[in-house]
Amino acid sequence: MSVKKHLADITAALADTSIRPVKPRGSGSIGAPVQLAQFSAGYQQLEAELERRRASEGRALQVALNDLQPSPFQTGGIQDERVQALVRHLSENRLNTPIVIRRGSLGDGYEIIAGHHRVAAYRQLGRAQIEAVLLDVDDEEARALVFFDNLMAPDLSDYHKYLGFAQLKKATGMTVEALARKSGVSKSQIASLLSFERLPVEALALIEQAPHTVGAKLAEELGKWAQERPQAVTQAVQQVVQGQLKQAQALNWVTGAVRERAQADAPVVIRRGRQLFAQLQGRGAQLTLKFASEAHRQQLQDRMEQWLREQANQADV
Structure with missing residues (x-):
């Protein structure tokens, strides 16, 4: 097997990319760090471990869709556009890559580790079963596999990357440096993504509704004002989400609003x-x-x- 084919097979096992190749976003926010992640030591270890488990734990099996449930570690939302593309493809073609599952943590059914979009497409097509690879992994391993599957997903928003890194950081106690070694993403990129946690709760609720509208760069800039002027930051995020402000204009709007709020002394x-x-x-x-x-x-x-x-x-x- 060629190196190119081997890497392609490994990537397919983790990434739900049956239709589109993974490529970085070009919107000015931090793009999915596919190239870095593929060659980081931590990521290569996970890839090798997945291949080993697939080889040692049996071939793919047919699993009833009714027995499947989302992973509790899933932070990326289901993108309807991606599901519809899979529906069109799978209505005419067979599934190229089985989904990856583990036994449910509550002892019933199975949790999806990789393949949430494929399962959604199968459900829309009215299918009863789907091909799956069953892994015997604990919570820590499952969390890491789900995290990297999400990280490699095409067009994943910076907000959902933040949720993945924040969840992994909280669950494992890993530092930013350790997260960088594990994922292959630079420390500066991870720190920028984690800037979302500095935004007001109200602003995060708005971003949750339209996660692609606010990138990590803007979150980092607004985070510097969040403690001093939380209301202005939330209003700026609301205008960006609603399309009334571009991301590049939001910081100037906040600083302008701060200046307007300053009380003028009597002349x-x-x-x-x-x-x-x-x-x-x-x-x-x-x-x-x-x-x-x-x-x-x-x-x-x-x-x-x-x-x-x-x-x-x-x-x-």
């Missing part, structure tokens, strides 16, 4: 005799100074600059 009017000389007004960290004429401004600008530099040199911080 201070300075007169020379009865004539207006200048007016000062503070708003947050800003101080606006208006002169009655350009000549007045020119007379004092150099002196003001020198005074400000002196103050800066004398400041404690």
